[in-house]
Amino acid sequence: MWSTTVHHAAVDAIAEQRYVISLSCPDTTGIVARIAGFLADAGGWIVEAGYHSDPDSGWFFTRQVVRAGSLPFGADELRARFAEVAAELGGETTWTVTDTGIPKRAVLLVTREAHCLHDLLGRVAARELPVQLDAVIGNHGELGDIVRAHGVPFHHVEFPPPGNGRYARDKEKAFDELRELVEQHDPDAIVLARFMQILPPELCRAWLGRALNIHHSFLPSFVGARPYHQAYARGVKLIGATCHYVTPDLDAGPIIEQDVIRVDHSDTAADMVRRGRDIERLVLARGLRWHLEDRVLVHANKTVVFR
Amino acid sequence: MWSTTVHHAAVDAIAEQRYVISLSCPDTTGIVARIAGFLADAGGWIVEAGYHSDPDSGWFFTRQVVRAGSLPFGADELRARFAEVAAELGGETTWTVTDTGIPKRAVLLVTREAHCLHDLLGRVAARELPVQLDAVIGNHGELGDIVRAHGVPFHHVEFPPPGNGRYARDKEKAFDELRELVEQHDPDAIVLARFMQILPPELCRAWLGRALNIHHSFLPSFVGARPYHQAYARGVKLIGATCHYVTPDLDAGPIIEQDVIRVDHSDTAADMVRRGRDIERLVLARGLRWHLEDRVLVHANKTVVFR
Amino acid sequence: MWSTTVHHAAVDAIAEQRYVISLSCPDTTGIVARIAGFLADAGGWIVEAGYHSDPDSGWFFTRQVVRAGSLPFGADELRARFAEVAAELGGETTWTVTDTGIPKRAVLLVTREAHCLHDLLGRVAARELPVQLDAVIGNHGELGDIVRAHGVPFHHVEFPPPGNGRYARDKEKAFDELRELVEQHDPDAIVLARFMQILPPELCRAWLGRALNIHHSFLPSFVGARPYHQAYARGVKLIGATCHYVTPDLDAGPIIEQDVIRVDHSDTAADMVRRGRDIERLVLARGLRWHLEDRVLVHANKTVVFR
Amino acid sequence: MWSTTVHHAAVDAIAEQRYVISLSCPDTTGIVARIAGFLADAGGWIVEAGYHSDPDSGWFFTRQVVRAGSLPFGADELRARFAEVAAELGGETTWTVTDTGIPKRAVLLVTREAHCLHDLLGRVAARELPVQLDAVIGNHGELGDIVRAHGVPFHHVEFPPPGNGRYARDKEKAFDELRELVEQHDPDAIVLARFMQILPPELCRAWLGRALNIHHSFLPSFVGARPYHQAYARGVKLIGATCHYVTPDLDAGPIIEQDVIRVDHSDTAADMVRRGRDIERLVLARGLRWHLEDRVLVHANKTVVFR
Structure with a gap:
C-alpha cells in the first residue's frame, strides 16, 4: 500500500546513523578544543562541524555531526558524557544531542x-x-x-x-x-x-x-x-x-x-x-x-x- | 469527491474568458497599427500586450490578450477575421488565436x-x-x-x-x-x-x-x-x-x-x-x-x- | 586628455538617434490603435514598445521608441503632432517626447x-x-x-x-x-x-x-x-x-x-x-x-x- | 594628496591584527582536536573557523582565524610551532599561516x-x-x-x-x-x-x-x-x-x-x-x-x- 511507503521514507532518507550535538554558551578560549578533544578521545568521526562566535553578544554556538558507528557507545551514554563537558562551560550553557536513527x-x-x-x-x-x-x-x-x-x-x-x-x-x-x-x-x-x-x-x-x-x-x-x-x-x-x-x-x-x-x-x-x-x-x-x-x-x- | 475538484479547477482558474492572439512575421513598419486597428474597430479591450522586434533576425513577435466579452463575435469568427489581417503581413506569418474558456x-x-x-x-x-x-x-x-x-x-x-x-x-x-x-x-x-x-x-x-x-x-x-x-x-x-x-x-x-x-x-x-x-x-x-x-x-x- | 573622453562617452553611447514617447492616461479601448496608427502614418519604425493597463487604477501607460531616421520630421514637429493625439485621450493625459540625440x-x-x-x-x-x-x-x-x-x-x-x-x-x-x-x-x-x-x-x-x-x-x-x-x-x-x-x-x-x-x-x-x-x-x-x-x-x- | 590615501587604505581596512591558518590533509579522526588543542594551549582566541571533510576525496580542509593579540608570540613563532602540528598530520599536508597585519x-x-x-x-x-x-x-x-x-x-x-x-x-x-x-x-x-x-x-x-x-x-x-x-x-x-x-x-x-x-x-x-x-x-x-x-x-x- 502506498501510504506505508511514506512512513518508511522517513527512515530510509537517513543513510547512515549519526549523532547531532548542538551547544550554545558564553564565548571563551578553548571551547572548540574541549569539545573536539572529548570527541577525539572517544574515537568520534566528525562529518560536519559548524562554529560561530558572536562578537556582539559574546556568545558561542556549535553544531557537530558524528558518525554513530565511530563511537563505542550509544546516544544515551554520549549524552551522559557530554553533559560533563557542557557543565564545564558554565551554567548558561544549553545543549542537545539527537540521534538521526530516531525519525x-x-x-x-x-x-x-x-x-x-x-x-x-x-x-x-x-x-x-x-x-x-x-x-x-x-x-x-x-x-x-x-x-x-x-x-x-x-x-x-x-x-x-x-x-x-x-x-x-x-x-x-x-x-x-x-x-x-x-x-x-x-x-x-x-x-x-x-x-x-x-x-x-x-x-x-x-x-x-x-x-x-x-x-x-x-x-x-x-x-x-x-x-x-x-x-x-x-x-x-x-x-x-x-x-x-x-x-x-x-x-x-x-x-x-x-x-x-x-x-x-x-x-x-x-x-x-x-x-x-x-x-x-x-x-x-x-x-x-x-x-x-x-x-x-x-x-x-x-x-x-x-x- | 476530491478528484472531481481537480478537473473543475482547470476551469475555475480562469476568472474571465479571454482570447489570446500570438503572431510572428517578418518585421516592417505598421504591424502594430494594423493589429491594434483591427482590434479597436471591433471594440476589443486589450488587457495584455507584448511586442518584440528582433534586430538580428528581422522578425516581429506579438501576443495580445483581449476580453472575450468586449468583442461582438466568438473565437471562430475572430480567427476568420484575423486570418485576413495575418495574410496582409506576408506568407511567412504564423499565428494562433486561443480561447481561455476552453481548458x-x-x-x-x-x-x-x-x-x-x-x-x-x-x-x-x-x-x-x-x-x-x-x-x-x-x-x-x-x-x-x-x-x-x-x-x-x-x-x-x-x-x-x-x-x-x-x-x-x-x-x-x-x-x-x-x-x-x-x-x-x-x-x-x-x-x-x-x-x-x-x-x-x-x-x-x-x-x-x-x-x-x-x-x-x-x-x-x-x-x-x-x-x-x-x-x-x-x-x-x-x-x-x-x-x-x-x-x-x-x-x-x-x-x-x-x-x-x-x-x-x-x-x-x-x-x-x-x-x-x-x-x-x-x-x-x-x-x-x-x-x-x-x-x-x-x-x-x-x-x-x-x- | 582623459576627461574629455568622459563627455564624449555620453554621446557615443547612443548608437542611433531615437525618440522616446511616454504617455499615461485613463484606460479605454483604442489607445494603442490611435498611437500606433499615428506613428505608422508617419512611417515611424517602432523598435521598442511597452504597454500596461492597470486594472486597479483604470489607468493606461505606454512607452514607445521610434527610430528618428524613420520619421520625415524632427523632435519638435513630433511633439507638436503628438500633442493632438494626446489631447484626444482626455485632459488627464500626461506625456513626454525625448530625443536620445540630446544627452x-x-x-x-x-x-x-x-x-x-x-x-x-x-x-x-x-x-x-x-x-x-x-x-x-x-x-x-x-x-x-x-x-x-x-x-x-x-x-x-x-x-x-x-x-x-x-x-x-x-x-x-x-x-x-x-x-x-x-x-x-x-x-x-x-x-x-x-x-x-x-x-x-x-x-x-x-x-x-x-x-x-x-x-x-x-x-x-x-x-x-x-x-x-x-x-x-x-x-x-x-x-x-x-x-x-x-x-x-x-x-x-x-x-x-x-x-x-x-x-x-x-x-x-x-x-x-x-x-x-x-x-x-x-x-x-x-x-x-x-x-x-x-x-x-x-x-x-x-x-x-x-x- | 589623494593617492596616498589609497595606500593607507589597505592597512586601515584591517581593524585588528589576526593570523589566518589554512590547512589541507588526508581526513582522519582527531584533526580538529589536535589543531584546536594546540591553539587553546597557547591561549589563542579563534574568531572564525571553517572545517570541511570531503567524503569523495577523503580529504580534510580547515581555515582558522586567531586574534594576534591573544597569542604570546608572533607570526614566525606561530609558523614554527604549527609546523610540528602539521607534520603529525602526514606528508601530504599543506598549510599556510598569514598575518593580516602585512597587507x-x-x-x-x-x-x-x-x-x-x-x-x-x-x-x-x-x-x-x-x-x-x-x-x-x-x-x-x-x-x-x-x-x-x-x-x-x-x-x-x-x-x-x-x-x-x-x-x-x-x-x-x-x-x-x-x-x-x-x-x-x-x-x-x-x-x-x-x-x-x-x-x-x-x-x-x-x-x-x-x-x-x-x-x-x-x-x-x-x-x-x-x-x-x-x-x-x-x-x-x-x-x-x-x-x-x-x-x-x-x-x-x-x-x-x-x-x-x-x-x-x-x-x-x-x-x-x-x-x-x-x-x-x-x-x-x-x-x-x-x-x-x-x-x-x-x-x-x-x-x-x-x-
Missing part, C-alpha cells in the same frame, strides 16, 4: 490554502524531508481527502465564525481541542502551513522552539493580514516570505529563513498571491528541514543556522 | 523520480495551473497510486531492460504504445516530468512544440546523463535546471526557462541531486505555465517568452 | 561614503550610462580629488555641525547654496548618491520626479537612520537596497528598483554595511539608467518601469 | 575594457578590499590616466598585432617583459581584469594559485572567445561570469566564484555584453576578496571556499 515527527496545521500542504506531502512522499508526518489538523475539512490519500491521519477542528456572542469561549474550546490533538503526538515540529488562526499566547509559550510559521511577506515589512495586498499598495519590486518560530508577538519571532522574488507593475495583488506561493513553499520547506536537522540555534530573538 | 489539456510522462510529478499534481489541485490533466504515463508502475489518488488516470507502459537481444524491437513497441496512449488525448502539452527515456526522432517531430522536457542542468552545460555528477566533478558554484522544447537533438531544443541555485564545496553530488529538485520543480512549473498561456513563441532555435 | 545631464550629491560615487564615475567613464555628469556636490570636501580626476567639476557646500545655536539658519543657507548650484545646470537627474542630509520639503517639491535617492534597506523595512544596524538587530536573512524618487515623506517616495543579498548569522552589522554596498551600487545604477532612458512612469505613489 | 599586494592586467578596472580601483579607494595595488599593466595605453589618477603606477607593454611574420617572437618578448614587470612586485594576486591575452603555459605554471581570471560566461558553458555572443546564439535565459584560477588549460582552472543574471529575448548580444559587466565586476571582486583573505583552498581542480 523526527511533525504535525501540520492548515486552513484551506493547499499549496504548502501539497508541497510538504510531496516532499515527504518523495523522501526528501527526514520526518514522519503524524497528523494534519485543519480548521476546515476540505483538505482531508488528499491528506488521507497520502496515508496521513487528518483531524478537523471546527473554529467558530467571528461575530458570534459565544465567539471567545468557542474559540478557546477549539484551541483546547487543537492543543490536545497536537500534544498527544509530542511532535518535534508543529508546522503552521498557512494556518490562518493566531495562536493564543499560552500555546505559543507551550510550543516555543517547536512551532514554525510561514508568513507571506519579507518581514519585518507587512506584518499581519493580507501582506501581498500591503506590498501591492506600496509598490515594492520584490515580494517575499519568512519562516519563523512562533512567539506571543505576532510575526515577530526569530527568523529561520527568508527569500524573495521579483515582481513588477504588471503583477496585480492576485498575481502576487499566486507567485508568492512558490517562495512560501520553498522557504517553509527549507526552514522545516533545518529545524528537523537541528541546524537552528536560537539566541535572544535571532537564529544561528548552520547550513 | 488546455496535458499528459505527463514519468519514471520513478516523483518530485516534479508531486509538484504538478499539487499545483493542479491547488488550482494554480490552468490545465486539465488527462493522464499520467509511467515506464514504471510505482507512482500510479498517488496519481489515481488525485483522480487522474495512470497508465503503465513497460520498457525493456537494456542489453536484451530483442531490446531495440521491444523498445520500439513500447514507444508505439506510449504514442498511442498520448495521442488519443490530443494534448496541448506533453510534459516529460523527469521521464528518463530519450524519445525517438519521429516522436520528437510528431510532438514538436508540444513536448516539454525538464533537464537537470543549466544548459548548454552538462548535456546528457547524470548532470549533477558532472557539475560536482567540475566544481561549479551554481547548479541549474532548464525547461525546453523537445527536438531530435538531445537537450538542444529551444529553451523556455532556466534557473540556478548556489552550491558550495560542502554539497556532495547527492546533495546537488536533492537541492536541484527545488529548481527543477520551479523551472518546469513556470515553463509549463507559460506554454499553456501561449506566452512562448518559437523562432529558429530560440524562444520569445512574453511574461 | 541627459545629471548632478550627484555626496557626503563621504565613496562607493556609489566611484561606481557611477566608473560607469560613465566606461561609457555604460547615457549621461553627462555636470557636477558633483559634496557636503564634505574629501571626494573632490577623485571627481576632478574624472574631469568633472566638484563643489563643496559646507553644512553646519548639529547642536550649534545658529544651526537651523546655517543649514537653510547651505541648502540655498546647494539649490543654486544644482539648478544652474537644470539637470535631468539629481542623484543622492549616499548624500546623508534630508532635503527640506520645498526642495523635494522643486525637484519632484528628478531627484533619486538610494536607501540602504529593502523599504518599507528599516526607514530612517542606520538601516543595516536595524536589520542586524532583527536578524533578517536578506538585506537590501531601494532606489526611489525623493518626496517630502522620508524614504516613502515611489520605488524604482530594489534588490537584496543573503546574509547569515556570521555577518556583523559592519559586514552588512560592507556587503550591502554591492547592492546599493547596482540598484542605484539600474534605477538611474531607467530614469535616464525614460523607462519610469510615476502614477500615484507607484512606478511603472518598462524594462 | 596583501596585487598587480592587475588589463586591455581596453575598463569596467572591472574601474570597479577594483573604486573598491580599493573606498577601502573595501584589503589589498595594496602595486601596479596595473596594460597591453594598450589608454587606461593609464585613470590608473595614475588613483596614485597607482601604470605600465604599457606593447603586444604585436596578429598576422605579422615576427608575431610569435614579438609576442614571446612581450610576455617576457610582462613577466618581469609582474614578478618584480612578487604579488600575492595577479588579476586578469578582462586581460584579453591567453597566458603562455609557463606563465600559468609560474603563477599557479596566484593568477585569477574573470571569464564572462557561466563556465563550463561558452569557453573561449565571445561568450556573450555564444550565449545569445543559444538562447539561454541567464548569463553569467566565472572567477577562476588560471591554469594551462584555457578557462578550465579551479572555479572560485560564479554568478548569473536573467536575460530575455529582448536582450541583444550587445545588451548581454553591457548587462554582463555587472556580474563580472561582482564575481571578480568577490573572488579576489576571498583569495586575499586566504579563504580559498585548492584541491585537485576544485576549490573549498570558507566564506
Whole structure:
C-alpha cells in the first residue's frame, strides 16, 4: 500500500546513523578544543562541524555531526558524557544531542490554502524531508481527502465564525481541542502551513522552539493580514516570505529563513498571491528541514543556522 | 469527491474568458497599427500586450490578450477575421488565436523520480495551473497510486531492460504504445516530468512544440546523463535546471526557462541531486505555465517568452 | 586628455538617434490603435514598445521608441503632432517626447561614503550610462580629488555641525547654496548618491520626479537612520537596497528598483554595511539608467518601469 | 594628496591584527582536536573557523582565524610551532599561516575594457578590499590616466598585432617583459581584469594559485572567445561570469566564484555584453576578496571556499 511507503521514507532518507550535538554558551578560549578533544578521545568521526562566535553578544554556538558507528557507545551514554563537558562551560550553557536513527515527527496545521500542504506531502512522499508526518489538523475539512490519500491521519477542528456572542469561549474550546490533538503526538515540529488562526499566547509559550510559521511577506515589512495586498499598495519590486518560530508577538519571532522574488507593475495583488506561493513553499520547506536537522540555534530573538 | 475538484479547477482558474492572439512575421513598419486597428474597430479591450522586434533576425513577435466579452463575435469568427489581417503581413506569418474558456489539456510522462510529478499534481489541485490533466504515463508502475489518488488516470507502459537481444524491437513497441496512449488525448502539452527515456526522432517531430522536457542542468552545460555528477566533478558554484522544447537533438531544443541555485564545496553530488529538485520543480512549473498561456513563441532555435 | 573622453562617452553611447514617447492616461479601448496608427502614418519604425493597463487604477501607460531616421520630421514637429493625439485621450493625459540625440545631464550629491560615487564615475567613464555628469556636490570636501580626476567639476557646500545655536539658519543657507548650484545646470537627474542630509520639503517639491535617492534597506523595512544596524538587530536573512524618487515623506517616495543579498548569522552589522554596498551600487545604477532612458512612469505613489 | 590615501587604505581596512591558518590533509579522526588543542594551549582566541571533510576525496580542509593579540608570540613563532602540528598530520599536508597585519599586494592586467578596472580601483579607494595595488599593466595605453589618477603606477607593454611574420617572437618578448614587470612586485594576486591575452603555459605554471581570471560566461558553458555572443546564439535565459584560477588549460582552472543574471529575448548580444559587466565586476571582486583573505583552498581542480 502506498501510504506505508511514506512512513518508511522517513527512515530510509537517513543513510547512515549519526549523532547531532548542538551547544550554545558564553564565548571563551578553548571551547572548540574541549569539545573536539572529548570527541577525539572517544574515537568520534566528525562529518560536519559548524562554529560561530558572536562578537556582539559574546556568545558561542556549535553544531557537530558524528558518525554513530565511530563511537563505542550509544546516544544515551554520549549524552551522559557530554553533559560533563557542557557543565564545564558554565551554567548558561544549553545543549542537545539527537540521534538521526530516531525519525523526527511533525504535525501540520492548515486552513484551506493547499499549496504548502501539497508541497510538504510531496516532499515527504518523495523522501526528501527526514520526518514522519503524524497528523494534519485543519480548521476546515476540505483538505482531508488528499491528506488521507497520502496515508496521513487528518483531524478537523471546527473554529467558530467571528461575530458570534459565544465567539471567545468557542474559540478557546477549539484551541483546547487543537492543543490536545497536537500534544498527544509530542511532535518535534508543529508546522503552521498557512494556518490562518493566531495562536493564543499560552500555546505559543507551550510550543516555543517547536512551532514554525510561514508568513507571506519579507518581514519585518507587512506584518499581519493580507501582506501581498500591503506590498501591492506600496509598490515594492520584490515580494517575499519568512519562516519563523512562533512567539506571543505576532510575526515577530526569530527568523529561520527568508527569500524573495521579483515582481513588477504588471503583477496585480492576485498575481502576487499566486507567485508568492512558490517562495512560501520553498522557504517553509527549507526552514522545516533545518529545524528537523537541528541546524537552528536560537539566541535572544535571532537564529544561528548552520547550513 | 476530491478528484472531481481537480478537473473543475482547470476551469475555475480562469476568472474571465479571454482570447489570446500570438503572431510572428517578418518585421516592417505598421504591424502594430494594423493589429491594434483591427482590434479597436471591433471594440476589443486589450488587457495584455507584448511586442518584440528582433534586430538580428528581422522578425516581429506579438501576443495580445483581449476580453472575450468586449468583442461582438466568438473565437471562430475572430480567427476568420484575423486570418485576413495575418495574410496582409506576408506568407511567412504564423499565428494562433486561443480561447481561455476552453481548458488546455496535458499528459505527463514519468519514471520513478516523483518530485516534479508531486509538484504538478499539487499545483493542479491547488488550482494554480490552468490545465486539465488527462493522464499520467509511467515506464514504471510505482507512482500510479498517488496519481489515481488525485483522480487522474495512470497508465503503465513497460520498457525493456537494456542489453536484451530483442531490446531495440521491444523498445520500439513500447514507444508505439506510449504514442498511442498520448495521442488519443490530443494534448496541448506533453510534459516529460523527469521521464528518463530519450524519445525517438519521429516522436520528437510528431510532438514538436508540444513536448516539454525538464533537464537537470543549466544548459548548454552538462548535456546528457547524470548532470549533477558532472557539475560536482567540475566544481561549479551554481547548479541549474532548464525547461525546453523537445527536438531530435538531445537537450538542444529551444529553451523556455532556466534557473540556478548556489552550491558550495560542502554539497556532495547527492546533495546537488536533492537541492536541484527545488529548481527543477520551479523551472518546469513556470515553463509549463507559460506554454499553456501561449506566452512562448518559437523562432529558429530560440524562444520569445512574453511574461 | 582623459576627461574629455568622459563627455564624449555620453554621446557615443547612443548608437542611433531615437525618440522616446511616454504617455499615461485613463484606460479605454483604442489607445494603442490611435498611437500606433499615428506613428505608422508617419512611417515611424517602432523598435521598442511597452504597454500596461492597470486594472486597479483604470489607468493606461505606454512607452514607445521610434527610430528618428524613420520619421520625415524632427523632435519638435513630433511633439507638436503628438500633442493632438494626446489631447484626444482626455485632459488627464500626461506625456513626454525625448530625443536620445540630446544627452541627459545629471548632478550627484555626496557626503563621504565613496562607493556609489566611484561606481557611477566608473560607469560613465566606461561609457555604460547615457549621461553627462555636470557636477558633483559634496557636503564634505574629501571626494573632490577623485571627481576632478574624472574631469568633472566638484563643489563643496559646507553644512553646519548639529547642536550649534545658529544651526537651523546655517543649514537653510547651505541648502540655498546647494539649490543654486544644482539648478544652474537644470539637470535631468539629481542623484543622492549616499548624500546623508534630508532635503527640506520645498526642495523635494522643486525637484519632484528628478531627484533619486538610494536607501540602504529593502523599504518599507528599516526607514530612517542606520538601516543595516536595524536589520542586524532583527536578524533578517536578506538585506537590501531601494532606489526611489525623493518626496517630502522620508524614504516613502515611489520605488524604482530594489534588490537584496543573503546574509547569515556570521555577518556583523559592519559586514552588512560592507556587503550591502554591492547592492546599493547596482540598484542605484539600474534605477538611474531607467530614469535616464525614460523607462519610469510615476502614477500615484507607484512606478511603472518598462524594462 | 589623494593617492596616498589609497595606500593607507589597505592597512586601515584591517581593524585588528589576526593570523589566518589554512590547512589541507588526508581526513582522519582527531584533526580538529589536535589543531584546536594546540591553539587553546597557547591561549589563542579563534574568531572564525571553517572545517570541511570531503567524503569523495577523503580529504580534510580547515581555515582558522586567531586574534594576534591573544597569542604570546608572533607570526614566525606561530609558523614554527604549527609546523610540528602539521607534520603529525602526514606528508601530504599543506598549510599556510598569514598575518593580516602585512597587507596583501596585487598587480592587475588589463586591455581596453575598463569596467572591472574601474570597479577594483573604486573598491580599493573606498577601502573595501584589503589589498595594496602595486601596479596595473596594460597591453594598450589608454587606461593609464585613470590608473595614475588613483596614485597607482601604470605600465604599457606593447603586444604585436596578429598576422605579422615576427608575431610569435614579438609576442614571446612581450610576455617576457610582462613577466618581469609582474614578478618584480612578487604579488600575492595577479588579476586578469578582462586581460584579453591567453597566458603562455609557463606563465600559468609560474603563477599557479596566484593568477585569477574573470571569464564572462557561466563556465563550463561558452569557453573561449565571445561568450556573450555564444550565449545569445543559444538562447539561454541567464548569463553569467566565472572567477577562476588560471591554469594551462584555457578557462578550465579551479572555479572560485560564479554568478548569473536573467536575460530575455529582448536582450541583444550587445545588451548581454553591457548587462554582463555587472556580474563580472561582482564575481571578480568577490573572488579576489576571498583569495586575499586566504579563504580559498585548492584541491585537485576544485576549490573549498570558507566564506
